[in-house]
Every structure is written in structure tokens, then in C-alpha cells.
Amino acid sequence: MFGKRVLVHMVLFCFLLVSFGPLLYPAQQTVEELQTDTAQSEEESEKIVASPQNIKEETGIFVFVGWMWLSICVLVFFLRLKIREADRLFRLKFFSDEKE
Amino acid sequence: MKSEVQSWLDERFGLLGITRFLTHKKVPLHKHTIWFYTGSAILLFFTIQVITGFMLILYYKPTLELANESVGRIMTEIPLGWIIRSVHSWSASFMIAFVFVHLMSIWITKSYRKPRELTWMSGVILLLISLFFGFTGYLLPWDALSFSATKVGTDIPRAIPVVGAWVTSLLRGGEDVTGDTLTRFYGIHICILPVFLFILLGIHIYLVQKQGMSLPVEAESRGEKVREIPFWPNFVYREMIVWLLLVGILLSLGIFLPPSLDKAADLMAPAPEGIKPEWYFLFLFQTLKIFPAKILFVTGETLAVLLMIFAGALFFFLPFIDNKPLQRKGKIITGAAYILIIYALVMSIWSLL
Amino acid sequence: MKLKHSLFTRRQFLDGLIGGWLGALLASFLYPIIKFIFPPYREPDEVILAFSEFRDISPNSVKTFAWGSKLGILKKNDDGSYWAFVGVCTHLDCNVTYLPDQRKFFCACHDGWYDERGRNIGGPPPKPLRRLTLVIEGDNLIIRKESPEGVS
Numbered sequence: 001m002f003g004k005r006v007l008v009h010m011v012l013f014c015f016l017l018v019s020f021g022p023l024l025y026p027a028q029q030t031v032e033e034l035q036t037d038t039a040q041s042e043e044e045s046e047k048i049v050a051s052p053q054n055i056k057e058e059t060g061i062f063v064f065v066g067w068m069w070l071s072i073c074v075l076v077f078f079l080r081l082k083i084r085e086a087d088r089l090f091r092l093k094f095f096s097d098e099k100e
Numbered sequence: 101m102k103s104e105v106q107s108w109l110d111e112r113f114g115l116l117g118i119t120r121f122l123t124h125k126k127v128p129l130h131k132h133t134i135w136f137y138t139g140s141a142i143l144l145f146f147t148i149q150v151i152t153g154f155m156l157i158l159y160y161k162p163t164l165e166l167a168n169e170s171v172g173r174i175m176t177e178i179p180l181g182w183i184i185r186s187v188h189s190w191s192a193s194f195m196i197a198f199v200f201v202h203l204m205s206i207w208i209t210k211s212y213r214k215p216r217e218l219t220w221m222s223g224v225i226l227l228l229i230s231l232f233f234g235f236t237g238y239l240l241p242w243d244a245l246s247f248s249a250t251k252v253g254t255d256i257p258r259a260i261p262v263v264g265a266w267v268t269s270l271l272r273g274g275e276d277v278t279g280d281t282l283t284r285f286y287g288i289h290i291c292i293l294p295v296f297l298f299i300l301l302g303i304h305i306y307l308v309q310k311q312g313m314s315l316p317v318e319a320e321s322r323g324e325k326v327r328e329i330p331f332w333p334n335f336v337y338r339e340m341i342v343w344l345l346l347v348g349i350l351l352s353l354g355i356f357l358p359p360s361l362d363k364a365a366d367l368m369a370p371a372p373e374g375i376k377p378e379w380y381f382l383f384l385f386q387t388l389k390i391f392p393a394k395i396l397f398v399t400g401e402t403l404a405v406l407l408m409i410f411a412g413a414l415f416f417f418l419p420f421i422d423n424k425p426l427q428r429k430g431k432i433i434t435g436a437a438y439i440l441i442i443y444a445l446v447m448s449i450w451s452l453l
Numbered sequence: 454m455k456l457k458h459s460l461f462t463r464r465q466f467l468d469g470l471i472g473g474w475l476g477a478l479l480a481s482f483l484y485p486i487i488k489f490i491f492p493p494y495r496e497p498d499e500v501i502l503a504f505s506e507f508r509d510i511s512p513n514s515v516k517t518f519a520w521g522s523k524l525g526i527l528k529k530n531d532d533g534s535y536w537a538f539v540g541v542c543t544h545l546d547c548n549v550t551y552l553p554d555q556r557k558f559f560c561a562c563h564d565g566w567y568d569e570r571g572r573n574i575g576g577p578p579p580k581p582l583r584r585l586t587l588v589i590e591g592d593n594l595i596i597r598k599e600s601p602e603g604v605s
Contacts, residue, residue: 010345048172050182050358057180061355064481071478072348078471079341085464086334155489179488 007080011073125331127313135205136313136335137342138198144343145195146297148350149233152188153290160240162286164279167242168364175361186358190350192234196380199230207418207437210425211314217419219311222304224416229297231380236289238378242282247365248375250285251277256388259401260409278367317425376451383447384408496598497521504594507535513569515551518596524548525585525596526558528569537585537596538571544578558582 052058110116127136159178161170174181203223206212212220239250254277257267273280319326329335377385387408391400414421422433461469502518510516510529517540518525524540528551538558542549547562557574558567566575571582588595 007341046363048175048361050175050186050360052182053176061183065352065355067481068351068478069348071474072344074474075344075471075478076341078467078474079337079344081467082471083334083337083341086337087329090330090334151486155486158490178492180485181489183485184489 122332126328127335128326132209138202141198145191148191171241187354189359190354212419219307236285239285243362244372248371249377259405382451383444386447386451499597502594504592537587539583543580
């Protein structure tokens with residue numbers, strides 16, 4: 001089920017979803033808009049828009065999301081190795097009568 | 101070292117029985133296996149709800165005067181509060197979406213056949229609990245939209261004959277939606293519902309473990325031998341991949357598409373335009389709208405609500421109704437599942453137009 | 454130096470790698486959670502009060518004000534000068550009160566005593582009351598955190 005092609009497609013889809021998400025909703029992403037947006041929208045529509053408070057937070061968030069996806073790719077890669085190994089062991093009847 | 105810890109715990113808890121069970125538990129590999137991932141996905145999102153919920157509890161103030169302001173404070177003053185709130189909101193939608201998928205997959209694969217009838221029934225109650233979680237949570241920011249949506253939503257039970265007004269009054273804590281409603285919904289959301297959820301979930305999961313994973317109807321009736329893999333570690337590793345991807349999508353959506361907060365609800369203001377409930381209620385909302393105001397001697401709303409309750413009862417007792425899964429009746433019931441999916445999708449989209 | 458036997462098996466290495474990376478990922482989730490749960494408490498840098506409200510108190514008496522979320526005490530001395538204190542006992546955080554007849558600050562929680570200058574003179578308090586500096590500009594009474602050199 002998690003063949004390489006399927007998995008690469010899934011990760012690419014997730015990544016595209018994430019990277020185009022900001023483009024679909026530009027009001028929250030750029031710094032200039034951040035600085036004017038929150039003040040203006042609070043007065044005009046009395047709506048509080050959720051967004052990072054400063055550029056440091058914003059870059060931190062991008063770094064975090066990048067790190068998270070990198071970690072997910074690495075972990076999925078290794079998990080697939082583990083799955084292959086576990087399946088192989090099962091086929092060899094390695095697990096029968098074992099407490100582990 | 102691991103087995104030292106294991107034997108220490110086993111001497112006290114007697115865990116070896118559980119670990120042995122888990123390592124011997126097998127998961128069949130067949131065309132329906134992919135749907136087996138939905139159950140643990142629901143648990144994953146629920147866990148995220150509990151964690152983010154615990155955090156929101158630290159700052160949220162459940163009174164009419166301060167609710168909206170406290171959510172605003174979470175979003176602006178508390179460090180990264182907007183992310184926590186956003187993840188809580190998105191994870192709620194993900195959880196309910198997966199509950200729907202889980203449910204429909206069980207229906208279509210007829211996994212509720214004997215002996216799994218109680219698993220289905222406890223599952224239906226879990227569905228209702230999840231929807232009620234969503235309904236009560238939606239009010240908590242106390243903004244104009246959620247206040248109005250709650251007004252509409254709690255008015256609907258009034259259409260039930262005899263007990264209707266009593267149900268509405270129970271939900272609202274009075275005649276109208278007020279600060280009492282908010283406090284009531286908060287208590288239900290963070291305390292009462294979780295207790296019931298844990299009880300039902302315990303029953304549901306115990307039954308699933310006790311009875312094992314189901315096989316497709318055809319395979320079972322033919323007594324086919326189906327390929328199996330151990331639950332631990334083979335299936336769990338596969339589930340972990342699904343969890344990682346789901347968490348990645350959830351956090352990305354939560355960070356880049358966070359919900360905003362409208363100003364506090366005004367009890368005296370006219371209803372804002374475009375009131376709508378959360379997406380998972382849209383198809384019901386639209387169904388109510390298409391009923392004419394009066395049919396014979398009952399209101400359209402009463403008829404619609406009664407029909408929904410009747411449909412709900414059929415739904416709850418489905419395993420007993422579908423007692424001949426391989427025959428024509430069984431095929432009609434499977435068809436009904438597909439019709440329901442299409443109906444829900446069409447009605448939901450229609451309500452947004 | 455070549456080892457006779459490897460320290461880990463390939464399986465152990467892989468498991469360690471996965472576990473470690475997963476741990477790092479979860480730790481990175483933990484950071485925003487910790488920041489959320491322990492928000493920074495910011496004491497105000499300064500508090501501006503209307504001097505007109507404090508000008509007319511009698512000598513050897515106090516009037517309280519809000520120092521962030523803590524109690525602030527403004528004391529008018531016999532010579533007309535003012536002192537500002539953080540009115541929180543240095544023992545265990547209770548709010549203190551001023552007893553003009555005795556010219557002492559008193560903490561009721563554990564019988565702590567401070568003299569009229571805020572120095573701890575009796576009971577458990579280990580340190581004097583915290584002094585704050587004050588500046589009068591027109592009708593503005595500006596109270597600030599004590600400067601490092603200390604105030605006499």
C-alpha cells in the first residue's frame with residue numbers, strides 16, 4: 001500500500017497543499033500586510049485575524065513547518081524500511097511464539 | 101533493559117497478558133483493509149483535541165462578558181496561542197470527517213454483522229457525542245455567528261412533539277440563548293461529554309479487540325483464508341506513517357489557514373447574514389430548509405425532525421435490519437449508503453450557494 | 454582503532470535513529486506548548502498616575518496604586534517627600550499594610566514588620582520592601598522600577 005510512488009505522490013500533494021495554502025490567503029502572509037492588516041481590520045471589521053506577531057515569529061514558523069515536513073519524510077522513509085523488515089521477519093515465522 | 105522494565109510492570113500490573121495479546125493480534129489484508137486506518141486516525145485527532153483543549157482551558161473564560169475577549173487574548177497576547185486555537189479548530193473538523201468516513205466504510209463493508217452489532221451501536225452513540233462536541237465547542241468563542249447558529253440549532257428540537265420545548269430548554273438553560281447557555285455548553289464540552297466519550301470508547305475498543313478485525317462479507321461466507329499480518333509491529337508501523345502524514349497536514353493547515361474571531365455576540369442585535377452551522381451540520385440544515393412551512397396539520401419542521409429521528413433509529417439498528425447481507429435486501433442497504441453520501445454532499449454544497 | 458564487534462546492530466542503529474528523530478520532532482512540538490503554558494509575566498516599566506490624587510494625603514500616610522498586578526504603596530513622609538514601594542512582603546508574597554501610629558509596615562500573614570523606610574525589622578521577611586523610583590512632572594506622577602544604584 002505504501003509503495004514508493006504512492007508515498008512520493010502523497011508527500012508531494014501535502015507539500016503543494018501547504019505551499020499553495022498561503023497563496024490562496026495572502027492577507028496573512030506578508031510582513032507589510034501584517035503590520036497594517038491587524039490594526040486596520042480590528043477597527044474596520046472588528047475582527048481579530050490570527051497571524052504571527054512579528055517577523056521573528058513568522059520566520060520561526062516557516063522554519064518549523066520546513067523542519068516538520070523534513071522530519072516526516074525522514075521518518076516515513078525509515079518506517080518503510082522497518083515495515084519491509086517486519087514483513088520479511090513475519091514471513092520467516094520469526095515472531096511466532098516470541099514475547100516481542 | 102526493556103524486558104527488565106516490562107517484568108517490573110508485569111509483576112505489578114500483570115501486563116504480560118496484554119502485550120501477548122497485542123503481539124498475537126492479527127490484521128487481515130484484504131480490499132477493505134485501508135479503512136482500518138480510520139479508527140486510529142480518529143483517536144489521533146481526539147488526542148490532539150485533548151492536548152490543545154487542556155491548553156485553551158488555561159486561558160478561556162466561559163462567561164458572557166469575557167468569552168470572546170479571552171479567545172481574542174489567546175490569539176493575540178498568549179505566545180503562539182493563535183496556533184493552538186487554530187489546531188483545535190481544524191482537528192475538530194478532521195476528527196468528525198474521519199468519523200463519517202469510518203462510519204460509512206463500516207456500513208458499506210457491512211462490518212456490523214454479527215457479532216459486531218454492539219460495536220456499531222456504541223459507534224453511533226460515539227458519532228452523536230462527537231457531533232455534540234462540535235456543536236458545544238462552536239459556541240464558545242461567543243461571536244455573532246456562533247451565537248446565531250446556536251440559537252437556530254437549539255431551536256430545532258422544539259419541533260419535536262411533546263418533549264420538544266423541554267429539550268430546547270435543557271440545551272439553552274432557559275428560554276433563550278444566554279450566558280447560562282454558554283456556561284452550560286462549556287461544562288458539557290470539557291467535562292460531561294469527555295466522561296461519556298471515554299466510557300463508550302472503552303466499550304467500543306474493547307469489543308473491537310475482543311472480536312478481532314472483520315472480513316469482507318463474500319470472503320467470510322465462502323470461508324476463504326485471508327492473508328494476515330501481525331498488529332504489532334507490522335500494522336502499527338503502517339499506522340504511524342498515516343499519523344505522521346495526518347499531523348503534517350493538520351499542522352500546516354492550522355498554521356497557514358487559522359480561523360479568525362468576530363466581535364462578541366450582542367443578544368439584542370439582529371441576526372447577521374449568512375448564518376450557517378459548522379460544515380458537518382450543513383446537510384441537515386439544508387434538509388430542514390427544503391421542507392415547506394406546513395404540511396397538512398403539522399409544521400414542516402416537525403415533520404423534518406421526526407423524519408430525521410426515524411432515520412436515526414433505522415441507522416442505530418442497522419445491523420439488525422441488515423440481517424441478510426448477501427441477498428437483495430443487503431444490496432439495497434449498501435446502495436442506501438451511497439445514496440446517503442451523495443445526498444449529504446449535494447445538500448451541503450447547496451446550502452453554501 | 455578497529456573494534457572486534459560493532460557497538461550496535463544495524464537494527465539497533467536504525468531504531469535509535471528513528472526514535473531519536475521522532476523525539477526531536479515531538480520536542481519541537483513541545484516548545485510552543487511550553488511557551489503557551491508559561492506566558493511571560495511582564496512587570497510594567499513605568500506606571501503614570503495623576504498626581505492630583507496623591508498630593509493631598511496627609512504626611513505619614515499611604516495611598517495604594519496598581520503596579521502591574523501587584524500592590525504599589527505611595528507613602529508621604531513627614532517632610533512632604535514621597536516614597537514608592539512594591540507593597541508585597543518579601544517573605545511569602547502577602548500584601549502589607551502601613552500602620553501610621555507605629556510608623557511601621559506590617560504583614561499579617563506571618564507577623565512580618567518593616568520600618569517606615571521599608572527595611573525589614575521583625576519577623577520572617579528576609580529583605581526590605583522593594584523601592585520604586587518616582588518622578589513628578591506636572592500633574593504626572595511617574596513611578597518606575599528602581600535604578601541599579603538604588604534610592605536613598
